[in-house]
Structures are given as C-alpha cells and as structure tokens.
Amino acid sequence: MKNIKSYIDEHKDRFLNELIELLKIPSISADSAYKNDVLRTAEIIKISLEKAGCDSVEICETEGYPIVYGEKIIDSNLPTVLVYGHYDVQPPDPMDLWDSPPFEPVIKKTDIHPEGAIFARGSCDDKGQMYMHVKALEFMTSTNQLPCNVKFMIEGEEEVGSKSLSGFVKKNQEKLKNDVILISDTGMIAKDVPSITTGLRGLSYVEVEVTGPNRDLHSGLYGGAVANPINILTKMIASLHDGNNHITIPGFYDKVENLSKEERAEMAKAPFSLEDYKKSLDIDAVYGEEGYTTNERNSIRPTLDVNGIWGGYTGEGAKTVIASKAYAKISMRLVPNQDWEEITQLFKSHFEGIAPKGVTVKVTPHHGGQGYVTPINSLGYKAAAKAYTDTFGKTPIPQRSGGSIPIVSLFEQELKSKTILMGFGLDSDAIHSPNEHFGIWNYLKGIETIPLFYKYFTEMSK
Ligand code: BES
Ligand code: MN
Ligand code: MN
DSSP states (O other): OTTHHHHHHHHHHHHHHHHHHHHTSOOBTTOGGGHHHHHHHHHHHHHHHHHHTOSEEEEEOOSSSOEEEEEEOSOTTSOEEEEEEEOOBOOOOSGGGOSSOTTSOEEEOOSSOTTOEEESTTTTTTHHHHHHHHHHHHHHHHTTOOOSEEEEEEESOGGGTOHHHHHHHHHTTTTTOOSEEEEOOSBOSBTTBOEEEEEEOEEEEEEEEEEOSSSOEETTTTTTTSOOHHHHHHHHHHTTBOTTSOBOSTTTTTTOOOOOHHHHHHHTTSOOOHHHHHHHHTOSSOOOOTTOOHHHHTTTSOEEEEEEEEESOOSSSOOOEEOSEEEEEEEEEEOTTOOHHHHHHHHHHHHHHTOOTTOEEEEEEEEEEOOEEOOTTSHHHHHHHHHHHHHHSSOOEEEEOSSOOTHHHHHHHHHOOOEEEOOOBOGGGOTTSTTOEEEHHHHHHHHHHHHHHHHHHHHHHO
8 A cells, every 4th residue: 555654653642643632531331320421422533433434334223321323425336444442441350550541542662562551441442443443544544545345333331331333233234234343452473473363252241249147246246157158258269179179069161162182282372381481470470270271261262251249348457257148240151163152050059059058148240241253264264364474574373362352253143244353552551450551562553454344355255
C-alpha cells in the first residue's frame, strides 16, 4: 500500500493524542456509577468512525450499553470485513498500586517499550487496540485505498459478558453479513516474534455461597461444635484439585479436545523461556497440571481458579467470630468442545453434592462462553500472515491464547464467518492489572499492519 509509513509518521502525534483523550473517560462497564462515562465513550467512538470515513454510524440501543455500528460499503461485489472491539474497560482497582492515575494517561519508557508506552486503564484492552482499526480506516479512506467494504461493531459490555451483543448479533444477521471478522483484543509473543491468535478459551464463571448458622457466632462459645462456613468453603475448594492438579469434578474432562503428539510438538516450537517467565513474575517455580508444559497449561488445558473469597472479619485487629456465611467467585477456563453451560451444571451439582451436613450451598452462575479455534489455512489467516510478514519481516507464529472473548464462537455460529485475531498487545502490558499500558510501537505497528490485511484479503478473495 502506498504511503502507509509516511502517513503514520506524519500523523502519529495526533493518533496518540486522540487515543489519550479516549483513555481519559472511565468507561467501566462493571460499575453503574460510571454509566454516563460509558455512554459518553460510545458517542466519541461514533464521531471518530464518522471522521475516519464511515458513511453511516449509529448508536444501537440495547438493554445494556449501546453498540456502536458503522459501515462503509463501496461495492456489494467486494468482500466485507467486520471489525469488532470493545470500548468498555475493567475497573482499575486496587487504586493504590497504580504509579499514575488510571484515567490520566501518561507516556513512559519501559525496558520492553523504549519508544514509550501509554499507561492508562484500557490502553491495551481494548481502547488502544480497537482504535488502531479506526486509524487504519482513516488511512485507507483518506488515501483512496480502501479495497473492500468495512463494517464496525464496537460494544460496551465485553468486560461483563457481552450480554446485549448476543441478542444484537442474532437479530441483525443481514446487517452484520461479512466475509471475515477482524479483532485486535489479544496479544502477540514479543515485539520481534509476531504471532496470530488461533484459539481462545471458553469460560464459566460462578459465585458460591456457603451458609452455616443463622447468625455470626462467638468462636469460643460455638467453635468446634458447629460447621464454620469459611472452614467448609476452603475445604470444598481445596478438594476441586487432586494431587496432580487435575480438576476433580466428575465429567469435567470428558469432552476436552486431546491434541496429538505432533500438534503439541508444533506448539512447543514457539519461543518461550521458563526462566524469563518466572523472573517476570518473581516466582521461583511454576505450578499447574501434571504432564503439561506452562504454555499448554495456559492455553490447551482447562483450569479452575478462585478469583475472590470473602467472609467473616477482615478489619483491623482481631475479632473472634464464626461467620454465618462465606463466599467465593470461581472461574473455569474451558477448551474447545467443552460446553460452558454443561460445565456450569457439572460444577453446580458437584459442589452442592460435596457440601457436608450442617451447611447449605448455593451456586449462582454469572456468565460464560465457548472456546474458539480457527484453522491456519483459511483465507483470513493467510491474508493476516502475509500482512505481518510485510510489516514485521517475519512469518507470524500461530498461537492459542488462554484468555476468552466468548462472543467469538457466537459470531461463527450466527454469522458463519471466521474470526481473525490480530492482537498487538504483550503479556507484560498488564491488562486488567494496575499500570496497564500499551506500547506506542505496538500501536503504530498495528495501524501499519491492518490495511495490508484488507489489501491481501481482498486480493485473495478474487
Ligand atoms: N481482551 C480480553 C481477552 C484476551 C486478552 C484474550 C488477551 C486473549 C489475550 C478480554 O477483554 C477479556 O478480558 N475477557 C475476559 C472474559 C470476559 C467474559 C470478561 C477474560 O478473558 O477474562
Ligand atoms: Mn478485551
Ligand atoms: Mn479484558
């Protein structure tokens, strides 16, 4: 494509400043106190899509937060790329661990990002990565190089389970009709090791509540004589893994896809240093399911993790008390063929079944979604690989990720097209954590690579 590098060079300050403005708005979908900020962000996305050259952009109201939909149709005989992203962000807590306020973006240099990185909640997940697509569109329309049709669908509820989007997709199949779906909401191996995400894990997220006596009790007067819900809950949770760190829920592994020796050997070729991995996390050993490597444990194997646990007295000093209730939030990452609703049911009946007499257990499912795998011989993958090869000077490595974007499997089911996950983030970008950041180099590299995807996808479709 003509002039992409010079266009980026000429406009990069503006590209950065526009993203910084977007990052200043705390569009936290999980916290209703930020409702107006989330809504305001949708308006800004709408305006930016119009400025980037979309012919029509609408804010589609839903029962939850709106979906911003825009399109530019140049010729119905040409292929159509559907871009998906999200404008909502995770809550920033814990606030005291941020070196600078999460919604006051600053550019700082790091070892990995000597060119500088933007520190702010949502910089990588997903405002920064989503905005690369807006700027790539701006480049293509303003230089008359948009080779095909494009549709944008940017939602505001990804971080809370994309509830409204599933209905929207089911109701608008004609409107959303496309030949390939393009998403930048994942990562790559390293700046000098480009990779394309070929798999996502599914998810089942549940909350459990254990109730013992009808009120909090003196732990001296009653301790030892009645079930302590916190003791019981932790014992129950501990029993969910065996000595080899296999999950003990009956039926949990029944449908898990088993990779062949060859596939596992292929995976093991991706560059990875266990020493660097441990060092980056300040741990002296890794931990996980017996019989699998670290990269297998966090991508092709299902897991169960407690995300939060509470109950009883946690204030200053000591209080002798047996709490009436104990709670935990538990996530299970799932792999292809495991059905999230079925796994949720298995969890529920198992967890309720192992509760001893003297307590009652309630399991409340939150949200979930199926995993996803995509082949590397599809047109979309080949076009993406060619685009990366141009801009990185290397063939990208296909890599399955451990994270989840549950809506992707629904896209394939309802819209019958493949999703290409062109992520430009790094694991060290600290998404969902304090000090989330996105490298300026990565941001601009994304803007440079995306138009080439359009070009090659259109050419290959002929
Ligand atoms: N963008 C992430 C998912 C992701 C990140 C996938 C990096 C692969 C690599 C997304 O915003 C996210 O956080 N998803 C949630 C699930 C959702 C239902 C809350 C997740 O994976 O925990
Ligand atoms: Mn995301
Ligand atoms: Mn996220």
